[in-house]
Amino acid sequence: xxxxxxxxxxKQLIFMIIGATIGVGILTLASTIARESRQDAWxxxxxxxxxxxxxxxxxxxxxxxxxxxxxAEFSETIxxxxxxxxxxxxxxxxxxxxxxxxxxxxxxxxxxxxxxxTPIWALSALILFVAAYLASQDARVLARVNELxxxxxxxxxxxxxxxxxxxxxxxxxxxxxSGLLNILKGAYHTAFSYLGIELLLxxxxxxxNKREIIKAGLIAIIxxxxxxxxxxxxxxxxxxxxxxxxxxxxxxxxxxTYTAPVIERAxxxxxxxxxxxxxxxxxxxYFASRYTAQKVLGFNSPGILTVLxxxxxxxxxxxxxxxEQALHYSSIIGFFGMGFMLMVPVFLLLVRFIRMSLGGKHx
Amino acid sequence: MVKQLxxxxxxxxxxxxxxxxxxxxxxxxPFVGGYDLIENAGGKxxxxxxxxxxxxxxxxxxxxxxxxxGETIAATRIDRGNKSSRGMAIGDLRVVLFGNDLARRGVxxxxxLIFRDPRFSNTILLAVTxxxxxxxITIEPHNYQTVGQNIxxxxxxxxxxxxxxxxxxxxxxxxxxxxxxxxxxxxxGVHGNNKLKISGAALFKKYKMVSQISTDETAALVxxxxxxxxxxxxxxxxxxxxxxxxITFEGQNSRSVKAKLVDGLPVxxxxxxxxxYIAESIDTMEFAGKEENVAIAARALxxxxxxxxxxxxxxxxxxxxxxxILLGRYARAKWPPLVQKQDWDEVFCKxxxxxxxxxKIESTGEVA
Numbered sequence: 001x002x003x004x005x006x007x008x009x010x011k012q013l014i015f016m017i018i019g020a021t022i023g024v025g026i027l028t029l030a031s032t033i034a035r036e037s038r039q040d041a042w043x044x045x046x047x048x049x050x051x052x053x054x055x056x057x058x059x060x061x062x063x064x065x066x067x068x069x070x071x072a073e074f075s076e077t078i079x080x081x082x083x084x085x086x087x088x089x090x091x092x093x094x095x096x097x098x099x100x101x102x103x104x105x106x107x108x109x110x111x112x113x114x115x116x117x118t119p120i121w122a123l124s125a126l127i128l129f130v131a132a133y134l135a136s137q138d139a140r141v142l143a144r145v146n147e148l149x150x151x152x153x154x155x156x157x158x159x160x161x162x163x164x165x166x167x168x169x170x171x172x173x174x175x176x177x178s179g180l181l182n183i184l185k186g187a188y189h190t191a192f193s194y195l196g197i198e199l200l201l202x203x204x205x206x207x208x209n210k211r212e213i214i215k216a217g218l219i220a221i222i223x224x225x226x227x228x229x230x231x232x233x234x235x236x237x238x239x240x241x242x243x244x245x246x247x248x249x250x251x252x253x254x255x256x257t258y259t260a261p262v263i264e265r266a267x268x269x270x271x272x273x274x275x276x277x278x279x280x281x282x283x284x285x286y287f288a289s290r291y292t293a294q295k296v297l298g299f300n301s302p303g304i305l306t307v308l309x310x311x312x313x314x315x316x317x318x319x320x321x322x323x324e325q326a327l328h329y330s331s332i333i334g335f336f337g338m339g340f341m342l343m344v345p346v347f348l349l350l351v352r353f354i355r356m357s358l359g360g361k362h363x
Numbered sequence: 364m365v366k367q368l369x370x371x372x373x374x375x376x377x378x379x380x381x382x383x384x385x386x387x388x389x390x391x392x393p394f395v396g397g398y399d400l401i402e403n404a405g406g407k408x409x410x411x412x413x414x415x416x417x418x419x420x421x422x423x424x425x426x427x428x429x430x431x432x433g434e435t436i437a438a439t440r441i442d443r444g445n446k447s448s449r450g451m452a453i454g455d456l457r458v459v460l461f462g463n464d465l466a467r468r469g470v471x472x473x474x475x476l477i478f479r480d481p482r483f484s485n486t487i488l489l490a491v492t493x494x495x496x497x498x499x500i501t502i503e504p505h506n507y508q509t510v511g512q513n514i515x516x517x518x519x520x521x522x523x524x525x526x527x528x529x530x531x532x533x534x535x536x537x538x539x540x541x542x543x544x545x546x547x548x549x550x551x552g553v554h555g556n557n558k559l560k561i562s563g564a565a566l567f568k569k570y571k572m573v574s575q576i577s578t579d580e581t582a583a584l585v586x587x588x589x590x591x592x593x594x595x596x597x598x599x600x601x602x603x604x605x606x607x608x609x610i611t612f613e614g615q616n617s618r619s620v621k622a623k624l625v626d627g628l629p630v631x632x633x634x635x636x637x638x639x640y641i642a643e644s645i646d647t648m649e650f651a652g653k654e655e656n657v658a659i660a661a662r663a664l665x666x667x668x669x670x671x672x673x674x675x676x677x678x679x680x681x682x683x684x685x686x687x688i689l690l691g692r693y694a695r696a697k698w699p700p701l702v703q704k705q706d707w708d709e710v711f712c713k714x715x716x717x718x719x720x721x722x723k724i725e726s727t728g729e730v731a
Binding site: 112118122174 | 373382383454481484485486531533536537540541542692693695696697699
């Protein structure tokens with residue numbers, strides 16, 4: 001990259017992938033899986049991690065062929081100007097809707113626990129404002145914020161550990177008892193929680209040492225899987241599958257099950273720290289949307305583009321009538337995410353191969 | 364500079380949280396809430412009685428009580444809105460009581476609200492009252508500012524000093540919803556001149572209270588259920604010289620369970636462990652340098668605890684017909700169909716349960 005402000009280290013890439021992946025889904029993760037695979041939710045979580053690994057290698061297959069080009073650039077190279085722009089526009093919309101819906105879910109949970117009287121629009125505007133400010137900055141700033149917030153988020157582990165002494169090991173028995181089919185169904189639901197790795201389509205060319213992308217991606221996935229596993233194991237052990245499957249936000253409820261010596265209501269402190277975790281996917285995807293739009297339009301003014309996208313993001317975040325609808329939309333968005341993670345790279349590779357076979361020049 | 368200034372103004376506006384700001388003067392803070400069932404010719408209604416301290420300087424009393432009624436538990440809030448000039452800070456509720464009538468009819472309608480509303484803490488302590496909760500909450504305590512503090516103290520500290528079950532909302536939910544589990548709650552009664560006491564334990568079959576057991580049986584229940592507590596056990600026995608010895612043991616309990624299936628029926632071996640010291644020995648047995656006497660006292664206590672445990676198990680299997688000692692925990696882990704496809708409580712009644720007691724007397728005090 002010519003602009004060294006948009007250069008990140010492979011270590012920062014790890015934090016960006018983690019930041020784009022772990023957000024609001026972590027609150028509902030354990031319950032969602034337990035509804036399918038009950039006491040074997042932890043097995044589903046591990047199996048589900050295979051999806052981002054597949055996504056990492058698939059995305060790398062295409063980005064490694066265009067090491068200095070971002071998604072908007074290489075899709076135009078492969079598909080041609082207008083089809084490439086159309087695909088990029090789809091990605092811009094996907095990333096912006098992802099950021100907006102994540103913000104909406106985040107806001108709905110905040111409203112439920114902390115701000116029942118505050119209007120959704122006010123909370124959404126506030127969260128999106130922070131995300132937009134970050135998205136208007138260069139990748140290096142965003143990466144540093146992700147790194148800082150990762151370490152801040154470690155405080156959340158202390159809250160988890162606080163409840164770990166209540167674990168009942170019999171809640172994991174009989175191991176495998178839920179059946180292979182249910183374990184796989186659970187893994188399928190887990191897969192949505194691993195969305196975020198498609199950010200690589202945009203940020204791969206910004207990584208200084210391209211040879212370390214796979215390694216950094218794998219480390220990020222291992223860390224994410226470990227965090228998810230911790231959440232699922234503690235939630236299953238503390239509540240048991242019968243209770244867990246009836247909870248909406250297991251990770252939040254778990255904070256309400258104990259009192260610490262100084263902290264009587266742990267959930268409120270937990271939310272304060274969780275806020276820094278939850279806004280990261282919104283900020284990262286907002287950035288991906290803004291940066292891709294910049295490349296598609298050839299308009300090199302991040303600030304203006306961010307401001308232009310802001311009302312759209314805010315309106316999208318206000319579209320769902322309630323939390324249920326927001327969660328439903330997030331599932332639909334998840335399919336698009338899977339498409340960009342797995343199918344789009346394969347499709348681009350295929351087109352590239354065909355056109356090269358026909359004697360064209362493609363990068 | 365202008366950019367930073369604008370940012371500060373914007374943050375100052377949006378971060379002040381003016382929509383959700385609540386003045387303490389606009390709230391009352393309940394310590395204890397009690398739910399009762401009111402049945403009459405007009406049908407059934409629920410009542411909620413709350414005790415809360417009065418914060419106003421001009422108030423004549425330290426605390427006040429409010430009773431509100433409604434068709435459902437949540438509907439009592441409408442009555443509350445009409446009767447109270449202030450909002451209720453539900454998050455500060457420490458104890459929820461179920462009236463005896465309500466508990467026996469089933470608490471299903473009550474707990475939905477408590478589980479659903481995110482403001483309720485899951486560390487709320489629960490208990491059943493021998494009478495209507497209104498009769499307990501309207502008591503004027505002698506040594507407490509409010510009856511709420513009295514109840515909180517009783518439920519929070521009693522399990523540290525006596526073998527009494529302690530059920531927080533989180534555990535109650537787990538016991539209600541998990542197959543093979545059943546909740547038990549302490550029962551609060553009145554004694555003497557308007558004083559409160561724990562008068563036993565309420566046995567539940569899921570949402571419904573099926574029986575109340577005495578305080579002596581409650582101790583055996585706690586030992587068998589494996590809830591780690593600390594308390595005293597009084598027992599007497601006749602030694603080899605024919606003398607009747609009366610001893611009080613103070614210590615803590617734990618349990619372990621071995622489970623196997625024989626001819627399709629569960630066989631459980633419950634090991635109850637007690638560890639502590641001799642707090643009192645009438646007709647003093649000589650313990651200093653007499654290890655054999657310590658062993659005799661320990662064996663006698665083992666026998667006493669085993670007898671009480673076996674008596675309770677007999678009652679649970681034949682009279683109450685409910686697994687109040689959480690053996691379903693092992694059944695659901697080892698033989699899921701027994702709890703998923705059958706009524707576990709009925710299987711429990713047919714199960715063979717053996718009790719082994721292991722007493723460890725650490726010391727015998729300062730008397731030789």
